[in-house]
Amino acid sequence: MTNKIQKTSDKKTFEPEDTQELREEFDLKLENINKELYNSRFSESSRIIKLLIKQKLNCDLELVWTALMKQILSEINPNITTEDLSEDNFYRSSKAAGKKFIRVTSYKPNEEFSIEWFSSEAHFTKTIQIAKRGEKTLVTYVQTVKGNKAKANMFEQVLRNNYLKSEFLNFKLTMLKIKKDLNLLSDKKVKNFDIIVNSIKIKISKIRLYHK
Numbered sequence: 001m002t003n004k005i006q007k008t009s010d011k012k013t014f015e016p017e018d019t020q021e022l023r024e025e026f027d028l029k030l031e032n033i034n035k036e037l038y039n040s041r042f043s044e045s046s047r048i049i050k051l052l053i054k055q056k057l058n059c060d061l062e063l064v065w066t067a068l069m070k071q072i073l074s075e076i077n078p079n080i081t082t083e084d085l086s087e088d089n090f091y092r093s094s095k096a097a098g099k100k101f102i103r104v105t106s107y108k109p110n111e112e113f114s115i116e117w118f119s120s121e122a123h124f125t126k127t128i129q130i131a132k133r134g135e136k137t138l139v140t141y142v143q144t145v146k147g148n149k150a151k152a153n154m155f156e157q158v159l160r161n162n163y164l165k166s167e168f169l170n171f172k173l174t175m176l177k178i179k180k181d182l183n184l185l186s187d188k189k190v191k192n193f194d195i196i197v198n199s200i201k202i203k204i205s206k207i208r209l210y211h212k
Contacts, residue, residue, distance in 0.1 A: 022090045026103055026118070033123045033146055043150040049160050051143040051167055055175060056136045059182050064137040065110045065130055067178045072113065072128065075174070076102065082109070093117075122147040141171050166207040173200045 073080050077094040085107050093100045106114035114127040129140040179185050
């Protein structure tokens with residue numbers, strides 16, 4: 001599949017036959033990961049970990065959406081823009097993001113953006129939703145991971161907890177950058193922005209050493 005990818009300007013695009021092949025591959029992987037592996041309901045439920053974060057921003061919904069998508073897409077692949085997005089289409093993440101194949105499962109401008117991808121052991125989803133709440137905009141972030149085995153011991157629980165901690169900090173970092181773009185940070189935080197960002201990045205790096 002990889003050698004079929006063609007490069008147009010600085011964007012990576014897929015031929016229709018490649019998209020169909022990827023769709024079939026994803027559908028098969030999803031079918032396999034959703035098969036019950038254990039008789040125990042507890043064991044089945046322990047295959048799934050979930051992170052849910054909500055945050056309100058004192059800003060217009062459309063402005064928040066634009067800033068969110070700009071930041072999220074830059075983390076996936078800086079060459080992708082909102083104009084490239086469509087539901088049930090596939091994209092390649094950047095080298096820094098692991099060069100993964102990603103499917104957009106939902107794209108509703110000013111409302112919801114959701115993606116999915118696979119590792120050799122798990123299915124990942126990330127969803128961002130925004131909604132107006134009075135004069136503020138509510139941002140809801142949900143990430144789920146479904147593995148191909150149940151939690152077996154305390155060490156695996158520690159690894160899962162560390163993964164969730166790193167993803168929480170990563171979302172915190174994303175929101176910090178968005179707040180800066182929207183002029184929502186205090187003067188003190190703007191002044192110390194680089195220090196705050198580096199501090200969060202160091203925490204993420206330390207945590208990720210223990211969940212790889």
